[in-house]
Amino acid sequence: MEWAAYHQGLEGVDAHGAVDFLDYRDPPIVGVIADRSRSKYGRRRPFMVIGSFIVAACLLVLGWTKEIVGHFVEEGEFRKTCTIVLAVLSIYAVDFSINAVQACCRALVVDVLPIPKQQAGSAWTSRMASFGHLFGYAIGTMDLVKIFGPSLGDTQFKKLTLVSAFGLLFTVGVTSWAVTERVLMSGRGSESPQGIIQIVRQIFRTTMDLPPRIQAICWAQFWSWIGWFPFLFYSTTWVGETYFRYDAPLDVKQSKDALGDIGRIGSMSLVVFSSVTFIGATILPSLIKSPAEDGFTPRPPAAIAGLVTKIQKYKPDLLTAWIWGHLTFSCCMVLAPFAHSFRFATTIVAFCGFPWAIACWAPNTFMGMEVNRLSSGTYRRLPRDDPHELASPLTPSLHRLENGSLDDSVASTGELSGLYFGILNIYTTLPQFAATFISTLVFSIMEPGKSPELAHDAHPSEHHGTDGPNAISICLFIGALSTVGAAYATKKLRDLQ
Template sequence: MSSDAAPFRLPYRHLNDAEVELAHLEGDPDGRIDGSGGSCSIPVSSPSALSHDGALQQKNGSSLKTLVLSCMVAAGVQFGWALQLSLLTPYIQTLGIEHAFSSFIWLCGPITGFVVQPCVGIWSDKCHSKYGRRRPFILLGCLMISFAVTLIGFSADIGFFLGDTNEHCSTYKGPRWRAAVVFVIGFWMLDLANNTVQGPARALLADLSSPDQCNSANAIFCSWMAVGNILGFSSGSSGLWHRWFPFLTTKACCEDCGNLKAAFLVAVVFLIFCMFVTLYFAKEIPLERETAQHLSDSSPLLNDPEQYQHESTQTKLEKVDNHHFSEMDGKTRMDASFDFQHSSEEGKVEALNGPGAVLVNILTSLRHLPSGMHSVLLVMALTWLSWFPFFLFDTDWMGREVYHGNPSGDATQRKDYRQGVREGAFGLLLNSVVLGASSFFVDPMCRKIGTKSVWAISNFTVFICMAATTVISLLSMSKGFHSIQHVIGGNDGIKIAALVIFSVLGFPLAITYSVPFSMTAELTAGTGGGQGLATGVLNLAIVVPQMVVAIGAGPWDALFGGGNIPAFAVASVFSFAAGVLAVIKLPKLSNAHSSVGFHGFG
């Protein structure tokens, strides 16, 4: 085959069996997408890149015990993520960062989710370590998480030693800038570490699973994430850590700080335990080193007929074996790897053999989307514009608007604020339980009324809930309501209503974590495969809104006098618009739905 020949594209096979996975949003609220390889429901690397033993391992799969214990690290990561989601926005305000700027710390999540995870996925695909392709990255990521959460927990003490105020934390109300800087460094490092672990952890499970184990493996992984969420939110809702570990409270670190510090230290111990279990039971086959020629990977999104002009319509691929592709006409045999190649002849950027190529392919694919994908991206963007304000400020909302606390106020206000934050963490626990239960009903609903209608219902539910938070906030903060609370017991009613909203939001969240990705899989199914790239494009509709909200939500709230009501009110408008556009613009697809399970917030 001459060097100037057109790149040969291999159509994907068994496309109907592929499912699209969201790796941690990132929860999670952070928009994390799995770019790692695997063999199951996760975008995979070429089977020809594995050794013969590795291919045999994928074919035969692993025992149930191995699958269960090999993905236990997901629970450890999710434990820390649940604490991050529930406690850190309120905590940064106790260090002197105003509410208007507290959302800025969340910028790193969507950025690293979009950039780091695809890069880590490619690096792990090509890792030749004797310990396997995925385990080195899992080990590195877990160590980074442990260091980051320790840095966050001890940020107040570190700031004290670096020169922050000598006044006791119980009486000092001013900013502690050195502690805040340490906190932000740890927070951003935590986002980076989460994205380092999530992709390889999912890919590892896919590597160990046979095709008929895919559904079971995915359910196991999601179950561990549910366990981590429940433990993390339970830990965050407890206000007793400083009593159980009194030595963690210091002159610079009072009750709320001591609770945070202890909860994160427990998270570190749990994560390290889960990591060792995963590393021990996940028996990976090392990737063999060999020289591979380039083979262009045909993307389903690059749906331009011109890009296929060099393909022979008579060529049909029969099998892939021993790193060779056998054609039915017997004319061509070639060594293959799924590296990407640049095609200057067509004026298009093809994926190169490097991590930056993933981002290039995702961006250039926007010009060649299949019919209907633009509507999916638009609705997805509006959906996340409505979700992310709640993810950022849910526990802060409980502390401020529902419990009338203030992290920078007097002792009573700070106590009320801490109590509200803990109740908010409990609300997130209820949210996770409802989310997990609702995930079992998404598939039947999609089969009965269609994915389009289910997604629309989800957005209208969010609209009702976000509008309800605005009404509850205005009612709770009104002077007239304050004057009669002691007569009608309205304050307790407001608190219960807030927890009900937390719980109800678990239902549309389950839909948000599954339906858009199944729709993307179906829309791209007829164009040749490559759902990993399709999901990467969909990820743009997640991370860009998250960055917009992280930059604009705080200043927008400050424009109307502070608090969380303005951001929640705008979120209700976005969710209503998303529901209307879902009804009008989304393509009508088949009622079949491939559930992607419980993804949690990460």
């Protein structure tokens, strides 16, 4: 999004706060509407497909904004204003739609997989997301105009929007074709559709009276994201500024494009981070005990039986791994103010790839398991006024499933997945506002105006010393303290088992 804003000449437009606001209000509503859908194509796939087409269209509009506006508006200041407005609206539409697609994809995993396979499903989701990040970075480093020519876009940005749009449509199309989604044939056919106000009220009531284990998952996510948001938002800049402050030769420090140099240097750490995340997402699931293993007794060949028994004995469960992931990330961020070299800063960022792989995997796994228990009647407590309330386990007649068979003892319709994953997204987004507020305070106190690495031509009042840690490292340090709270909140989840 930052590249898009820069490409369209949106310098000075702070789109991040508005984008966060859209994140906050979008997925719960879409999730609840999807939960109630009785489409013959399923509850999730129609929203995934429609949302993907909207994302693709808006990406193409974003790439060709100047050309589209130029076709209708004459040259002048008004054309520039229209270009900015259309680009910002496209960014908002992309953000809104992609969150809806992601929410439905997560809910689809919950819908189609039984409880013992929720961890494996979330692990594969994390693997594919990590691979997608690496693939995106690789595509971004290629000269697409030189490779494909100027016929379908004469700039790198236009080519990237094309690749992103068609890549999304292809992958969502394959998923929608390959997945046999179970259609709930419940007794709700006579219910009248709810309006937006009723849906918002339902979300609010449910959020205020969550089942204890789901509440614990949400709070663990809340405290962890106060730490993760500054890292994901500022780590590239932090590594670049660390290089400029401690390692860069004099001629590099006097570069006319210091901001661009900081971004390019910092992006190297992002590639390393993504590589480590992909490795972690690939390897860690095989080293962590899944819920399906609790009732499974391995019978390996006698030659390796002893080794397998020892390995099984020391394999941690996912909850333990999630707690250690919080603590590992916290330890890394505590070291941020003491990073006085580019290599050390890059190493810290790289190490965070392993806890990030777990952070992308564990919450969705536990939420999927809890939602499946709710839908199958294992849970007996839900908000009293919630239309989804289960007074007793649903009988098979109310859980007839089309287009697929499933073991009733371990599976469910995933009827609540859209609602509860939407609420989890609220607990993921609210910390971003808190972290942004904390970062604003830190920057206003330590580095008002520009950072020392970029203040060469600034007013003398904006020149700050470089002896101590920079402001970003303090933000990361504060995030580390919050992540310790996340570890405690995650431990409470174990106490509720």
